[in-house]
Amino acid sequence: MRKLQKLNKIYWIYGGVMGLLMIILEVVHYRTMIRDLQIEVYGAIIGLLFLACGIWLGANTFKRKSSSAFDAKKLGLSKREVEVLQLMADGYSNQEIADKLFVSLNTAKTHISNIYSKLNVKRRTQAIQKAHDLALLTPSNG
Numbered sequence: 001m002r003k004l005q006k007l008n009k010i011y012w013i014y015g016g017v018m019g020l021l022m023i024i025l026e027v028v029h030y031r032t033m034i035r036d037l038q039i040e041v042y043g044a045i046i047g048l049l050f051l052a053c054g055i056w057l058g059a060n061t062f063k064r065k066s067s068s069a070f071d072a073k074k075l076g077l078s079k080r081e082v083e084v085l086q087l088m089a090d091g092y093s094n095q096e097i098a099d100k101l102f103v104s105l106n107t108a109k110t111h112i113s114n115i116y117s118k119l120n121v122k123r124r125t126q127a128i129q130k131a132h133d134l135a136l137l138t139p140s141n142g
Contacts, residue, residue, distance in 0.1 A: 084111040
């Protein structure tokens with residue numbers, strides 16, 4: 001229901017913007033008739049208006065709808081597993097991950113195994129690539 005209301009709101013906004021654009025175009029058309037502006041100016045104005053409308057529509061349509069925390073929960077990844085995944089992406093070995101998180105090597109390996117299972121991958125590189133594709137990782141500083 002909430003999705004439908006949001007969609008209706010987007011349609012109303014889009015309709016309002018299109019109506020406003022048509023009014024602006026009619027005003028420009030009227031001015032062309034009155035002041036004899038060159039047709040190229042009229043065409044350029046139309047092009048710019050539709051370019052701006054397309055950029056706005058594209059930005060609102062294709063922006064990411066969820067945060068990485070939501071995606072991680074959706075996949076069943078715990079906060080600790082996301083943390084381990086980030087360390088894997090930063091290039092740390094299993095032992096270094098265990099040392100950084102103050103856990104045993106076996107615990108780190110268990111987290112990594114769970115990550116592989118939840119992301120449906122078999123290798124570290126596949127897990128990192130999939131995590132990047134799903135925008136689960138933050139850019140590393142180094």
